[in-house]
Amino acid sequence: MEKKHYIIIGAGIIGSSIAREISLRGLGKVTVLEKEGKLGMHASGRNSGVVHSGINQKPGSIKAELCLKGNQLLKQFCRKHKVRVEEVGTLVISNSDEDDKILEQLMSRGKKIGVRGLKIINSEELKRREPEVVGRKALLSPSGAIVDSVGFLEAVVKDAKKHGAEFIMDAKVTGIRGNSVKTRKGIFEADHIINCAGLYSDKIAHVMGAGRGIRIVPFRGEYMEVENLDIRSMVYQAPDLNFPFLKVHLTKTVDGKVLAGPTATLALGREAYRKGINPVEFIGMASSVNFLRLLFGKSFRKLVAENVKVTVSKKAFLKEIRRISPSVKRGDLKKHPPGIRAQPVNRKGELVNDMLVEFTDDVTHILNAVSPGLTASLSFAEYVVDRIEGK
Template identity: 40%
Template sequence: MSVSNFRPLTLVNSDDVFYDIVVIGGGVIGCALARELGRRFGNVLLMEKETSVGFHTSGRNSGVVHSGFNPRPGTLKAKLCVEGSKAIRELCKERQVPYEQVGTYVVATDESQVPVLHTLKRRGDENGVPGIEILSMEDVRRQEPNVKGVAALFSPTGAIVDSVALTQTLAEDASQLGVTVALGKEVVRIEESAQAITLHTRSRRFSTQFMINCSGLYADRLAHTMGLARNYVVAPFRGEYFVVNRADDPVIKSMVYPVPNALVPFLGVHLTRTIAGSVLIGPNAVPAFGREAYNKFAINAKDMIEMVWHRGIWNALIRNQELIGVAWNELRHSCSKKHFFKEASCLVSGLCLQDLTLDRRVGIRPQLINKDGRLVEDLVVEATPRSIHILNVVSPGMTSALAFAKWVSDGIHDDLHWENQPTGDDAQRTLHN
């Protein structure tokens, strides 16, 4: 999306560029926040370092809108996922964003995995996910004849969306509400005083009464410049995909997942229909050597040095031996057609190795690690009187975006301070005075 689609950023003397609220990060979370804040406040700026919104994580995922049966009941993640799924469905219908409710299957490939399906169903029922059920393979194959296994969980509200179009639509809506969208503006330094926060880009300064940092891959780094979140560091994981080249028989019509591995916070290699009608296999979760290391051989020295110097990385290496084994296996099989074929063939029959082609789509997941070496699965928010730092909106982040934006906005008072919002036992919030 070009700058011309948005309300233009007026080029005036830097000392005159002052906003009530600035949102840093033009991913789906930042755009949803800008849209929500634009309804309430008259002078909001959305800043994105790239020349288009949704350029990184938000535009490089598989476009899945989750139903909400994975999060633990009673958590904020569960609440926002279910509410967000419904909100995205309504938005896509209203704004004609490409969207299709295809349903989700979680397949147990042997009897030992069946109890996990029942656990997921209980979670889904408690979270208010409609229509969720456990099916025999006979019932599954009436809809998905190629699926293999002994039983499956089915959730009819699982859906796919064009994630780039969704993010762009949210930015367009924000612009229509009067939000200024500034593309190509990378924040490199932040200063906070009693009167305002000053944001420095490479060429200009912007001042604001209140700032929201939701810069995804760089959220921890910006928080560190303000002396916050020192106990956390982002470790990037690269997600690769293969696409199935079979127009006459696309293998599946919905989404097919394996039973989740309790050792890692990733859902495993799965098969997903896309809006374009193709079928994706992936993503994996390969440790990446840079926050934007989309190429498997890419290395960013600054990012690597930053990670190596953080004690959380060393504690993760020392304490999580099972996780290290999983990570090494992922690294070893990066871009391996045979590996993806083997993983997919556990879930579906009828695939041939030559059906798979490495997809150009590559994403980076910003996985937060704390000082003890634990991979953080919870929502982490740190705040000062003039700022909010959203440090860990992992999957189902896109699904939750609209509900999460409302949750944050509802906590911002008209005098521009953020009140402690009711959360859940999964949300970590720290206020720094």
Template identity: 35%
Template sequence: MTDIDCLIIGAGVVGLACAVQMSRVGNSVMLVEQERGIGEHTSSRNSEVIHAGIYYPPGSLKARLCVEGRDLLYSWCQEHGVNHRRIGKLLVAVTDAEIPALEAIQVNARQSGVCSLEMISQSRLHELEPAVAGVKALLSPQTGIIDSHGYMESLLAEAQRYGADLALDTRVHSLAPTAQGWLVEGMSCGERFFVHARYVINAAGLFASQLAGRIEGLDETYVPATHWCQGRYFGYSGRAPFKHLVYPMPEANTAGLGIHATLDLGGQVRFGPDVAWTDVLDYQVDDSLCDSFAYAIGRYFPAIDKNRLIAGYSGIRPKLNASGQSAVDFNIQGPKVHGLPGLVNLFGIESPGLTASLAIALHVSQLLD
């Protein structure tokens, strides 16, 4: 039996950020991860964008934690030498019919504390990005790109500097409340283990709901269904046609923001993600998607050469809304919600989870005070 202050389940970007936050204030921390490396799922299979916080409903956790987390993340990158660039983003109205929705997004962003957006004309858009077709656009100067792997490695190094331990290939099977915390049982590298922890943070991402279903004493009404939504990406060979991130208007009645163009830190363009609901943990990208990608991209990038599209990678987002339903906010439950001392469950931590990670970690620590 090992006695610790805090057990964190899931070594994605949020679990790693929680390990930093909890260890910095003097807790003994153990971070466990079922895979053989950190951030193997959602945290490393995304657009690697630092979001400004423009889309989310004002007052929501996504809106508040994205704005707070964005500023914390830029500061972290500077202090810890994480590769990033504040490259800026263009959200494009391709037709006049999309202008009202574009203006509504600017109002929404302002209500969430994002006042830096600039509405630009067609001529200004053409000056900034000659290859982009649109009648108006919002320029977001606070949007950036980041080396997500480098960021996670920096979080791990900082947590370990404060004494946190990482156990890979470690799966938690059950959690039971005790008078002083939680008794946790599982398998680590093929051997059974027991840990007693004062605090438990369920940051298991795609598997958070499954894990919560194995927590003794947790009423099932506090365990939302998690729906897996796959997003595929295509690379684009040759010279990048853009200098900024380029986003179309969000698609109505879908789970995503439309197939957008992002740049990586090496200057290469990738397009995605699309939206594909799935029950299978499958990261394959089929070449047959090329035509549908080219069609969607062609609305704002008419000169696209379909032959330069190359099937890339995919990720899976843990969503709390099912197909056809409206997007749902982060669901972060502390003891005041479910009534179990020392336990925090994080459900539906998808985009902007990477951007918000440091703010999420601070929020979690406050729920455990």
């Protein structure tokens, strides 16, 4: 294969992993353009560091395959590069007959995908594992883990640089014409452009005549740090399998904190971390067919209303946490930086759940690599570069 100059837009964990993979294979020169001045300013650094086992993924989906493989690749990479990672396991608790059915569905999904060690445990074993958690039973997935997500990103970037990739910070893309990419740091000529712009991936794609049926709708995820609570793993409520969002859950972090969250509230701007509004972005989003059809769905409006309540009310957030651990008090909660999920929506108003990539001979658009994007990042990079190579 002829060596080319690859320009990657975005140095989040997806863009950086792809840069590393291309460099490892020696396919050509790699230049990564990042609009921020430091790494991990958005989704790759604003998360709870969860390494998913794969139980929430739909069998047969690209996400399921890449999550399972990515879980192992991430752990291996982190151990080799001395990034903090702990295999603490995932627990999904049940407190109703309906929850019991969801646990059985998750176990069935997980087994079909190939997740190892899954089992339903009773309340006594749950109490031994997590003394401050209440549930009549739980699904245990031992391969769930936690990682220093920023440390992981930095290590991937370091390894990519070691193999020849160049990262240019403060290089916001301001225009693209053909294979010329204009930035604040000058114009770059590419043989192949890879769009990993996350929250702006649809806008980059649209400029280049791709991704026409997709709009990114940003969802802000609020977190709380919970003090005076001993959580040893990751503890989830039984999810609504109709949506890609998980309910508020508790996660031990590698630095010993306990995080509760995230919620999933419509953000009024692609980087509206402080609950403000970006009028231009909001009007552009709200006037799209994709967004209007999304809001038309009754169940989705209910989901949004519930999450808005949890987001604006500390009392409501506490109520969600107490579904898992009733001993938590209002005074135990401390604000933690929120994140924003770049959720693609198609023209039917449907949330795109599987990985979504558009490939052409000289451009690749990563239109959906959200959760479990961190978990799947290294395997996703292999998948993308295999396709670029024509394998």
